[in-house]
Amino acid sequence: MSDINEIACPIDPSDASALTAWALARSRSLGFAAVGVCDAAASSRGEELHAWLAAGHHGSMEWMSKNISVRLDPRKLVHGAQSIVVVADRYHDGRPDQRPAQVVDPATGEFESAGRTARYARGRDYHRRIKKRLRRLQREMEEAIPGTRGKVCCDIEPFMEREMAERAGLGQCGKHTLLILPELGSWVLLASYVTTAKLNATAPNLPHRGDPCGSCTRCIDACPTSAITPWSVDATKCISGITLEERVRPDPESAAKVGDWLLGCDICQEVCPHNQPTRLSLRMGTHPEYDGRNAAFSLRAVLGWDEPTRRAAFGPSALNRVLAQHVRRNAVWCSLEVLRRSSDDPVGGIVRRIAGDENENAMVREAAREVLNRLSQPLKLD
Incomplete structure (x- = not known):
């Protein structure tokens, strides 16, 4: 990684070539795995978005x-925007998690x-x-070229x-809708x-122009809840x-299939051929800021969380927007798979207590009763 003082921003705003070369090099020096530039033109996917x-x-994501x-x-x-610098930050190298968690x-x-x-x-x-x-890229560019304005966007x-990442040439979206980068995957x-x-x-300059998937349907086939259709x-x-997003009562048929995923899910990425670890991908590594903390949480502990405990457990994490009652609800659903494997697991007693406690949070209590009801029935195989 280059020292930040080694790359000075060009001060001639009319020299687009020099400015582009600097933006690409500076982004890489900041640790991003890939970078590209596209024009700040309107999206061509408005019809798809409206149909979705x-x-x-979009479910509970009303902000969408x-x-x-x-x-x-x-x-x-950004009024007057002409260009977009798009970066990709690599957070995982494809190695599998320990199972069961x-x-x-x-x-x-x-x-x-x-x-x-x-x-x-x-x-x-x-x-x-x-x-x-x-x-830092924004500040350096706007300090070097007075009058330049912009906005940093992340999620x-x-x-x-x-779509802008595709336009900038970073990669192409797969059937799981995630951007697939050559040699890096999604x-x-x-x-x-x-x-x-x-x-x-x-x-x-992509090896799979327009479609990185071909006839592959691994992500679609592996999704436990059949949430994926091609590119949606x-x-x-x-x-x-x-x-992560559902704040009330999720579809119980889908919730019953969360497995051991307490917060989020990586199944469609785990099965993707582009995401499997290779000598090259392992050598390329990930950015050092992704340290793997909070990879898993004890279900027994989570079922007893209150808000202060949750905040302390998550720390400065992107998970902090998920409240204790929602994490506990998720833990109840995760217990379904655990108790199917081992009916005497200690989480069983906790789930039964929650189900019978009229002072318990109604959403968590309802999930516990649903789990116990499903455990009393034969497991239905798809």
Whole structure:
């Protein structure tokens, strides 16, 4: 990684070639795994977005249906925008998790059943980490070229980040809707700097132009809840949507299939051929800020959480937006798989207590009763 003082921003705003070369090199020096540039033009996928929303596939993510005109045109996000610098941050190298998920009880030293978190949410909050680095690029460009304005976007802004990443030549979206980068797969997080500066668009140089999947349907076949259809995901069925976004009562048929995923899900990425660890991918590594903390939590412990305990357990994590009552509800659903494997697991007694406690949170209690009801019935195989 280059020293930050080795790459000075060109001061001639009319030299788009020099400015583009600097933006690409500077982004790489900041630790991003891939970078590209595209024009700040309107999205071509408005019809697809409206159809997805009309079908209700955004579920509880009501914010997706707001600021549509801004989401579809970055020039409404930044008035006078001409260019977008798109970066990808690699957070995982493809190596599998331990299954079934277990953690060590610090009091006894014994293993106990656990629920996993999606890999992108492990460790510190990625929104802050990525934005902090990309804002250095923004600050340096805007200090060097007075009058230049822009905005850094990472996940939460109304912005079609995957489409812009495709335009910038970083990769192509797979059938699971995630961006697949050559040699890196989809274990990446995206961010963008929308700027009024004029840069040259980078030409894509991809081995699978337009479709990185071909006839492969591994992600579709592996999804336990059938949430994936080619290039579309129904968030009301998606385990990530259920465990991270659903604030009330998820579809019980889908919730019963969360397995050991407490917060988020990586199944569609785990089975993707592009995401399997190779000598090259392991050698390339990940950014050191992704340290793997909070990879799994004891279900027994989570079922007893209150808000202060939850905040202390998560720390400065992207998971912090999920309240204790929702994490506990998820832990109840995770216990279904645990108790199917071993009916005498200690979480069984806790779930039974929750189900019979009229003073318990209604959402958590209802989930516990649903789990116990399903355990009393023969397991239905699809």
